[in-house]
Amino acid sequence: MAAGKEFMVYNSMTRQKETFRPIEPGKVSMYVCGITAYDLSHLGHARAAVNFDVLFRYLKHLGYEVTYVRNFTDVDDKIIMRANKNGEDPFSLSSRFCKEYLNDMGDLQCLLPTHQPYVSEHIEHIKDLITQIINKEYAYLVGGDVFFAVDKFPNYGQLSGQKLEHNRAGERVAVDSRKRNPADFALWKSAKPGEPSWESPWGPGRPGWHIECSAMSAHYLTFKFDIHGGGIDLIFPHHENEVAQSCAACQESSVSYWMHNGHVTNNNEKMSKSLNNFFTIREITEKYHPLALRHFLISAHYRSPLNYTISQLESSSDAIYYVYQTLQDCEDALAPLLEEGLKEGADQNGKIVKITLTAQECISKLKNEFESKMCDDLNTAQILTGAFQDALKFINSSLNGLKKKQQKQKQLSMVQSLIDVKKAVTDDVLDVLGLKSSHTYSEVLQQLKAKALERAGMVENDVLKKIEERKRARENKDFAMSDQIRADLTRKGIALMDVGKETIWRPCVREEPIKEEEKQLPTEEEQKVLPVEQKEEQKQLSSEEEHNALPVEKELAVSTWPNTQVQNGFKNLSFNNKDKIKGKVNSTRIDFLVIKMKTNEKGLKTLSFNDKDKIKGKVNSTRIDFLV
Template sequence: MADLQCLPPTHQPRVSDHMEQIKDMITQIINNDCAYVVDGDVFFAVDKISNYGCLSGQKLENHRAGERVAVDSRKRNPADFALWKAAKPGEPSWESPWGPGRPGWHIECSAMSAHYLSFKFDIHGGGIDLIFPHHENEVAQSRAACQESCVSYWMHNGHVTNNNEKMSKSLGNFFTIRQITERYHPLALRHFLISAHYRSPLNYSVLQLEGASEAVYYIYQTLQDCEDTLSSFKEATPSEGTEPKGKTVRVLPDAEKCIKGLQKDFLDKMADDLNTSHVLTGAFQDALKFINNNTNTLKKKQQKQRQLAIIQSLTEIEKEVKGVLDILGLLPPITYSEILEQLKGKALIRADLTEEQISRLIEERILARKEKDFAKSDRIRADLTVKGIALMDVGTETIWRPCVPVEQEEKLPS
């Protein structure tokens, strides 16, 4: 998770370390007449909560008990659920006021949330399949324990699927982050994961991962070019008190429009239920295009005042782009040149090639072009493109960068 630049949680509680909090909450629910004890089991009485079903929209009268699991005849209502389960042979158990046993599935989360966050907190997350009954029961039992209990926002994420089927061990169609990051850079995977709205299902696709890899390479290469260009003009960059007399260096009108557009677009999309799926399109891409166009322009001879304006514009837009990446967790912790080399290294693994082999092929292509054997030159380039390696002629030099393979077979990581 650290490789994906996910912030570590402050606490990672274990249920077995919080038995006292769990038993205390169950006791409070019983005292509030919202639960009852039967033969060492404690059941929550759902009909004691007037708005049971408020989170999921489920109604008690619509429940069809007994269709999947036999109804426990000891329950007052078939929808009642266990807060505490009496001990069974071979199962772990703890002592309690109702006899030895273990917590029910739902009570653990409410007790630990209340312990660390109080009964009122802002955000509760989880998979979309947990809305009912798990989260619905959390709401009910928390309110039964404390009437002021409240979660401001419930955020339910869609599943990552493979061939439009939910990944699961039973289907054998799942794989780990570690497996994927053996072939793809963690930040490319992060880019892929935020390419869909968090509530939408995200279908795993090798082609989409390749696209994410190319997208982050383009972003970091653009920022690297900008950084190199600004560094080369460092002496020309105005510092405090060194602007031309009587003139203030301002960003170009196009740059000001680009910056305002990026700021508005980012805030609008993030305010729209964290709609990250479109954050890196539109105005963000316009900002990258502005950087690329103006780094090239800056290399050409310009009047001093315009040169300073371009430098100021690039500096400000680079700052805005980095700010967006930082919030999204896509700002690399190392230099751009280092992250670009890492991305190239992953591309070599996927292509089953070494840097030396590519260098040799580049030399063969250069020789073929000198000998006017353009068929061979084109074949070398095409063969590498199929493997996700793009050759680019820059002046008299040929360089390579990762690209989306022309032909890509969909398969799981080995």
């Protein structure tokens, strides 16, 4: 264990931080719920993947041999519905989106888990597990369906704190008369026409959602393993049901630590598919470097909600640029000296070179701070400030010092100090956080610049022309003009810097356009008006048995739309969360307005216009100006 500190993790089961002690010394077994592959993955998926990747990397950094399993759900209602709609085979659809997910994961520098099982490849294990549960009388058969009987499992609700009394039939959950308790959930679903199915002792069918994770974690990690992770949304019912299934099949079954990451929010409202206020990873990485996105994702503690704003991404992008520029400058300054024959750690005569006292302090502070924050339930939010910034400052100021003439021995000591501090920054911090790119520093800087140009709507030549214009203005002593050119570029996220007689540029945090653009995202493409069938698809999903425990209010949020009223010269248009909205009121995106609006007790949101408002857009497939 590094620096003799204990690794503390928050355990959702006991609701407290606990010292991490693996079942088998030196080894860690970890299972994290993966995606249901029917669409491009969004920011919530990115957050879970990046957080558990940081955990995976940190455990390895602590010296553990880690077996990390993350599944792909490739058999599921959502996949089947989407595939039917596309007229596509469900497995071809899911394999396409699994590949897209892996591309996103590669961009975000998430290491590959040890195993990435697909549900469809583990049907036999799933059937075996269901058989064990039936044999132990925790499940019952109705027609070709197999249900888990929650009443048989007294600890049901232990993880989520949900009480069974809250799920009484007809009150808060949908009624399915075939179930003994409305909270019972399907382990096996009988085959329906047009759906993939497998033979089983209970007739042809396919697994329910929850059973796959119990079966695959047991298969790869046995019934006793160290860490089970996932997004906070999964605590209930998914993880609660997993606990029930696994314990029913094997009494000794246990997960030592349940870890859950928080939501991603947008305008402080939960980002979700149903609210249609989510962003895909791809949309963001088209505009921002994936390292900037990763930096943003770890800039909050993993259990806190993380509010997505463009300003935050801009800051993260800027922070990454600064880190890589510092490392590049350091490499540039050291390269000729190392070429001169300086060997790391020793001078030409083989004499050991000592690093400066300041460098020693800088390194020990950096390492101590890193370990103590990471040991405290992965407090990544506080790592990229403090000692980390001090180390970057040390590199930059030493680079300036290096340019001055000085004694050979002193210079050697400074060079060695730079080598060691840089190594601590890259290998001890950036690598463990997954922020160390496999590309060279200069490649990353170029990529960051290319993204900045795209955001500014420019190509590099435009910037160079502006630099020339500014140079001429300065020569003509037209300083108002030269300031204006510089200020205009800064607003667009392009900073000009005069270095000697030369002017260079680098990306910077954009100013004014951000506010406007936050309203603009998600992109037009993302906000495509979805066909009515898809609305139906969502309606059906909310009544799926997995979502039984949803409060009735949510189930009722099926609209009375179109619903327009005229009141005091204003026209009021109501939407619910499932309406697909695209368009503008004056210059503001309607979906942005709707997301910000207050919701009434029926889940309806109301938007008001007057005759002077310029309205253009669609709700579902109906023109909105036509409606009002």
